[in-house]
Amino acid sequence: MKRDKYTENIQSQMRKGSLEFVILLIISRKAIYAADMLKELKKYELIVVEGTLYPLLNRLKSSGAVEYQWKESKSGPPRKYYKLTSKGKKLLDALLLNWNNLNQSINALIQSYEKNNSR
C-alpha cells in the first residue's frame, strides 16, 4: 500500500469517527434534509457520500436520537426533514463532553511532540 493511500485512509478514519457527532451538531441548528446536510458538510470540508449518510441517519432514527417529517418539494420528490429529539440532545451533550476530553488528551500529546522537535 502506498503511503499517500495510507495517509488518506487514516485521515478518512479520523473523519468517520466524528461523523455522528458532526451530523448531530448540524441537525441541532435547524431541521434539515439529507442532501442539504451533504452540502453543509462539504462547506466544512468533511466529505461524505450518500451511501454513508443515509444508513447513518437511519441508525440515528432507530436509536431515537432524531426524528423526521416529510415535506413536499417544488422540484422533485418529498424530503425528510430531520430534527433532534430530547434523547438526541442528551446524546449530543454527552458527545460534546467526550469530544472535549479527547481533544485535551491529544493536545497534551501534540505539545510534547512539538517540544521534542524544538518547536
Place this chain on the structure above:
Amino acid sequence: MKRDKYTENIQSQMRKGSLEFVILLIISRKAIYAADMLKELKKYELIVVEGTLYPLLNRLKSSGAVEYQWKESKSGPPRKYYKLTSKGKKLLDALLLNWNNLNQSINALIQSYEKNNSR
C-alpha cells in the same frame, strides 16, 4: 439498542478514528514497546486493548511508517521497540495538519450550537 450502548459506541468510534494518530504521537517521543504504549494510552484515558493495538502496529509497520528493534527483557520474552521512520514523520505531520482542520470545523459547528442554546 439502548441509548447508553449507542452513546458508548459512538464515543468509541471517535477514539478509533484518532488511534493511528495517537499511536504515532506516542512513538514519536521515544522508542517504546506495545505493552508500555497501552499503559501510556491509559494515562490519557484512551483505552485500547491488545487485539486492537498489535494489528494496528503491524499495519503501520508494513506501510513503512514505523520500524522496530528486538530488545531483550529481564522479565519475560523480548520486546519490539518501535520508532518512527522518516516516512512516519511525514505521515505524522500530515495527520497533525488534518487534525487541526477537523478541529477547526468541529469547533465552528460547536460554536453555532452553543449560540442557538443561548450559551
Place this chain on the structure above:
DNA sequence: CAGAGTACTTTGCAAAGCAAGGTTAAATAT
C-alpha cells in the same frame, strides 16, 4: 520442571464506510 508473569500473535465475529446501482417523484422538453 511446574507455575506465574510478560509479551506478542491469531482467529472469528460484527459493525460500518463506500462505490455502484436502484426506485420514485416532479419538472421540462419534444
Place this chain on the structure above:
DNA sequence: ATATTTAACCTTGCTTTGCAAAGTACTCTG
C-alpha cells in the same frame, strides 16, 4: 402525453477494522 432530466432517498456487496478470546513463547522463581 410520453420521454428525459433532476432531485431524493434506499439497498447491496465488498472490504476494512476493532475487539474478545484463545494461543504461543520466553524468563524467572520455587
